Amino acid sequence: MAEANRYRSLQVWGGRIVLGAVILGLWELTSGTLFNSFWISKPSLIIERIFEMVERGTLWFHVSATLQVAVVGLVIGMIAGTLIGIGLAYSGIFERWVYPYIMALYSLPRVSLAPLFIVWFGIGMTSKVLMVVAMVIFVAFYNAFEGIRNIDRDLLDMMKTYKASRLQKLSWVIFPSITVWVLTSLRLNIGMALIGAVIAELVGASRGLGYYITYSSGMLDTTGIFTGLFLIMMIAVIMEQVVVQLERRLLKYR
Structure with a gap:
């Protein structure tokens, strides 16, 4: 096996x-034969640019800024969204009052919130983290909410029959049942968190991969743009693999 x-x-x-x-x-x-390399650059040029950034000390300078904002916003958004989803699923009629307003907020184009966050909180880390949270929180909410609603009611009835406490219900039925949903939202939200971080940096920042892409665009440096995009994809791949390993450990019971 x-x-x-x-x-x-x-x-x-x-x-x-x-x-x-x-x-x-x-x-x-x-690139350079069928297409002009100016427009699409080349993998060899991108690798060369990455080594140049390493030598200058700018690679980690930009990557760490984007990674920090994305991870902090992802953690906050996942925790907040999951707790709200669980709480609303058990809130009874209150769920029917609040749900339409959550849908209304979800329909807002979150990209347009970036300038507003900068007006409110400046160009520091707070506005960028809030942008990531705004991108992440709804996916976490909906997965937790649907996870609770799809719990096998027979299991809950059985726990009632055995007079299980609320803590025992949470430990043995609710949390194991929604673990898959939460991990799925975490995997989906990796990309959303990076998008939110880059959007915030595109609007206003002095470092980060979003800033590097904007700077390269202003200099008509397509290699710099593709380098920034390539680094974002690599971060997403690495973070996704971390979640895959976490998923394997947490879902051993299956």
């Missing part, structure tokens, strides 16, 4: 590496 899982894992990672190599190879070959 262990060998089969190991072989399957090697197949998956091997396929991913081959597919990535093919895509990058085609990009490298077509």
Whole structure:
């Protein structure tokens, strides 16, 4: 069994590496031949730019700023959204009063909130974290809310039959049942958190990958733009793999 899982894992990672190599190879070959390299740059130029940023000490300077904002906002948004979702699911008729207003807030284009947050809180970290929270909180809320509503009622009835306490219900039924929903929202929200951080940096910042993309755009530096985008994707991939490992540990009971 262990060998089969190991072989399957090697197949998956091997396929991913081959597919990535093919895509990058085609990009490298077509840039400068079928397409003007000024518009789409090249993987080789992007790698060269990353090494230049490492030598100048600007790589971690920008990456750390975006990563810090994204992680802090992700944690706050996940906790707040999950707790609100659980609380509202058990609030009875109050849920019917509040739900339409939550839908109204969800329909707002959160991108337009970035300038407003800067007016209220300045261009510091607070406004950027709030932008990330605004992007993350609704996904966390809806997953927790639906997770509670989809709990097997027979299990809850059985717990009542055995006169289980509220803490026992939470520990043995509710939390295990919504774990999958919460982890799913966490995986979805990784991309949302990075989008929120970059949007906030595009509007007003002096460091970060969003700022680097804006600066490169102003200098007509397409390699710099693609470098910023590539680094954002790499951060998302790494964070997603961290969540995958967490998911495997937490869902062993399945």
